[in-house]
Amino acid sequence: MRDVAIVSVSQSTHQRSLDHLNEVEMIQPVIQGAFEQIDATIRDIDFVCSGSSDYLAGQAFSFVMSLDAVGAWPPMAESHVEMDGAWALYEAWLKIQSGHADTALVFAYSKASPGDLPRVLSRQLDPYYYGPLWPDSVAIAGLQARAMIDAGLTSEAAMAEIAHRNRTVALDNPHAQVKGSASIEELLAQPYLSDPLRVHDCPPISDGGVAVILAAGDKAHQWSKRPAWIRGLDHRVDSHNFGARDLTTSPSISIAADKAGVAHGKVDIAELCTPFTHQETIAVKALGLGDDCVVNPSGGPLAANPMMAAGLIRLGEVANRIMDGTADRGVAHATSGHCLQQNLIAVLEGEG
């Protein structure tokens, strides 16, 4: 295996609506930021891969136009996934592992603001049984939260505590959209949105993006004093059929964590893409994280949740803390689909 590291991370200041900008205008400064941090240009990049969704843009082949923000001239090797950017990073990592590239730019973005996000997300469901019922994404997450509470694995108070902790640490995150929290008692006094979920249990709806630069071996050392080496990377999927799953657990996270080698060392920090409060409890357990692991020091997706980017941002947040020396070893998690259906786990390490 080749040594591959994240050497640069740049993200938007996420907002509810970047109404005046199109996707290209929104993502271009983010990509430029990733290059400027390491004094590089697109000419230094062998492969580009992005993650975005036409369903969010409300426009076919929207990702092709966002390539304007890359400067794809002369013609270059490029790919796209209709998934969270963490999976675009996976593709780029494979490309580097296969020896076809030494460097890669990975970016992901979405504007959820033009559409009705909970309804748009219902289109991830199968078209015959669930899809025709148009259940919104919050209601589906509510089913999972109810199953968790009924199984005694969480409580409304424990969920409020998770919301409170994430949004409180988000006060220190310059990119966060929702910063600070009312007290847990005040949160629990709020009405339900989709019983048992209250507004604080749900992620904000965000417009924003992220860009990450990967490099192999010596190139990584050249661009970063302390690269965030990707020591393990794996992704797994559970059934799309809710009735065939135990919604209170995540076998796919556990398997991916095992394959990525999460347990092979102390985990200083974990950035989990758990948009709903109860899902953090599922992910922490499935990953086997101990009490000494700091979970979501950025505030996680409860503080900002740009679809398609939120998972790649988790890798970026861990990488930043390794590059600046705050952490030696961290775990990043990305998810796609409803109720943590599909999951990617990355283990990042610094050296020296």
Next chain:
Amino acid sequence: MPPYDNDRVVVELTNPGWSQPEIHIPAGGGDGEPVQRIRVPAALRYRYNPGTAPTEFLLALANKKLVGGVCPETGDVYVPPRGVSPVVGRPTSGTVEIGPNGTVTTFCVVHIGFGVNAPPTPFVSALILPDGAAVSLYGTILEIPIEQVRTGMRLEPVWVDDDELTTSFENIKYWRPLDEPDVDPDLLKGHM
């Protein structure tokens, strides 16, 4: 109009390879009739904002003008402007007026029309380079026999009536020939 099999459009073209095959429904289990179709209404509504630079383009169209975005490094003008120069990946340094007259860079003769606004077939679709722009726009050419259309031909846009002008590219109904000498096709290389 193509024939309809209840609510399913069956396209029948002269080339059978392009036509849709018949559906064969297998007999279902039990005594009931096999389920042949389910109806699932699906619609998502979006409030689409074109962005800063495309908004300038659309506002200009309402005044029968074309504008493009200027590359900060090469000075090339891209139309429609999207706020970023596609060759360098940097924000454009502003918008400038171009055209509205232009030159055919390439074209094709359309024999199968799609959409309610398509002219009677055959007609010519073309890429048209507005004067001062680096890339071409898409348009329909009318008011000339199709066999006389050629690369390098000069054109002008035909706009909808003033009281029908909106912030839409459809303000240009079509393009028609100008009585001007052709442009040397060599000068059009790289501008499609």
